[in-house]
Amino acid sequence: MVMATMVSEPACPTRMVHEVASSFSSKWHSSLGKKKPHVQLLQRSFGIKACNSSMANNKDIYNQVGLFSLKRKIEDAVLRAETFTSTALEIEEATRIKQEEMVRDFDMWDDPAKFSDILVKLANSAKVVDSLKDMKYKVEEAKLINQLAEMNAIDYGLYKQAYEASLDVSDILDQYEISKLLNGPFDMAGACLVIKASPNDIHSKLWAEQLLSMYLRWAKRQGYEGRIVDKCPFKNGGINSATIEFEFECAYGYLSGEKGAHHLIRDSSNESSQLEASSATVDVIPMFFENACDHEIDSEDLVISSPSIQGENKRQTDLSVCIQHLPTGISVQSSGERSRFANKMKALNRLKAKLLVTAREQGVASIKSIQKDNIVNPWQEETRRYVFHPYKLVHDVKTGIQMPDLNYVLDGNIGTLIAAHINSRAMS
Missing domain, CATH: 3.30.70.1660 (Alpha-Beta Plaits)
Incomplete structure (x- = not known):
């Protein structure tokens, strides 16, 4: 401007x-302990996403983070998604059904512009529902592969597949969380x-x-x-x-x-x-x-x-x-x-x-x-x-x-x- x-x-x-x-050194440690829980959630989600871009293309990923750290990242992503997904999917499904009813009941010739807006919202709701369902599948995939890796006495290849599935889970959840907060005009x-x-x-x-x-x-x-x-x-x-x-x-x-x-x-x-x-x-x-x-x-x-x-x-x-x-x-x-x-x-x-x-x-x-x-x-x-x-x-x-x-x-x-x-x- x-x-x-x-x-x-x-x-x-x-x-x-x-x-x-005079003030930065005294505020540094105290401020880290006072973050709001939702701030921590968002920061964690952005942190995972930032990590994804650099690590996903690294052939030596296990040497970078270590097996224990890798396993922990998979479990954290799964737990975060499981805590969130069912309720979110229920809410979004209800929203989509309501918008489908509006489309059926609305006469587009009364107000074509409003009808077009309803259709756009319905399409967006359908995409959100599909993304959440896809996340549920990815969560189950990551859990299953993780279990198979442990049964096979730690298979690095399987852990890689589980980790990649958990990255997809984190990306979908990041996008959903932000979309719910970005509601300004x-x-x-x-x-x-x-x-x-x-x-x-x-x-x-x-x-x-x-x-x-x-x-x-x-x-x-x-x-x-x-x-x-x-x-x-x-x-x-x-x-x-x-x-x-x-x-x-x-x-x-x-x-x-x-x-x-x-x-x-x-x-x-x-x-x-x-x-x-x-x-x-x-x-x-x-x-x-x-x-x-x-x-x-x-x-x-x-x-x-x-x-x-x-x-x-x-x-x-x-x-x-x-x-x-x-x-x-x-x-x-x-x-x-x-x-x-x-x-x-x-x-x-x-x-x-x-x-x-x-x-x-x-x-x-x-x-x-x-x-x-x-x-x-x-x-x-x-x-x-x-x-x-x-x-x-x-x-x-x-x-x-x-x-x-x-x-x-x-x-x-x-x-x-x-x-x-x-x-x-x-x-x-």
């Missing part, structure tokens, strides 16, 4: 840095993620590029690709800004908690003992599928311009479009499309989506009711601190979650943090 008329320069992070240095949409570096700080430009890499790696770990559609490199390295589009279902639901300021805490570049912070903001905008964002905005409220883009060629500068919404001061920009008209339409859709999200955040009924003074400055909405020095630690400010392996997180392993955000929204 570009908010040129309403975003002030970020405040000096000196006070924040000293707070980090925009959660099923794709996501447009905008990263902006703090101005007048070369280290922040490099930090913004690290964040860009982190989100691209996260998407790849989920089996998807993030598409960089706008990128403004800094002449001395790093980026001023970048926009990524994640064109897969529920991307917005996963990533909406990433919105806000992300600070990298590091040692001073001038060899002093004082710590410094490099900062960047992340904004997440729903990217509606099939042009679902059809809300109209008065053309008199819009200022459309072609801003200069540093580091880009003249052709892209000519094609770039920036749209500012005068009543709110919100601005968005697009420069990655092949024509000025396409960039204009892309920017307009982003603006509509951003205004809808802002209206919902303020609890108002329409875009026209948005209060400009109540729009949150992204630099003042702190999301996460990544401590590089004097120790390595990632602290999610919104949820309190802390992770001791900074490099692991920057490598795209943010599933635990995403799960905590999803759970906190569900509990609020």
Whole structure:
């Protein structure tokens, strides 16, 4: 998001840095013991999924985790599924039957749009039921193979089959759990993620590029690709800004908690003992599928311009479009499309989506009711601190979650943090 008329320069992070240095070590152990049970459940499920991608392709899997650890993972996946599946399947079957009755009783000619919506919901329910049934079969398969392995005095080949079946069980359960929590009005949409570096700080430009890499790696770990559609490199390295589009279902639901300021805490570049912070903001905008964002905005409220883009060629500068919404001061920009008209339409859709999200955040009924003074400055909405020095630690400010392996997180392993955000929204 570009908010040129309403975003002030970020405040000096000196006070924040000293707070980090004095408070992180005391909070680390205590916070780990205070996680909500459902947070732990989601974190465990994301952890299993992250483990899957790296281990499933490893020919020496048993040397990696050991036979006892492998057996324990199989048993944990089976127990988790058995505890959950029967009740979930009963609920979903009842939902599907109810929706089938609605289809039979509804006259599509009365309201074709509503009838189409009912059919979509029925199809989704049927897929959920089929997935849960498939999970039950996988659970029984894993249990049976596990028993055969023990009877054969530990057969590594059989354990491999049982483990692969348990991975399928975990994946299905992960997807089901998240689908039940992602129930916001925009959660099923794709996501447009905008990263902006703090101005007048070369280290922040490099930090913004690290964040860009982190989100691209996260998407790849989920089996998807993030598409960089706008990128403004800094002449001395790093980026001023970048926009990524994640064109897969529920991307917005996963990533909406990433919105806000992300600070990298590091040692001073001038060899002093004082710590410094490099900062960047992340904004997440729903990217509606099939042009679902059809809300109209008065053309008199819009200022459309072609801003200069540093580091880009003249052709892209000519094609770039920036749209500012005068009543709110919100601005968005697009420069990655092949024509000025396409960039204009892309920017307009982003603006509509951003205004809808802002209206919902303020609890108002329409875009026209948005209060400009109540729009949150992204630099003042702190999301996460990544401590590089004097120790390595990632602290999610919104949820309190802390992770001791900074490099692991920057490598795209943010599933635990995403799960905590999803759970906190569900509990609020």
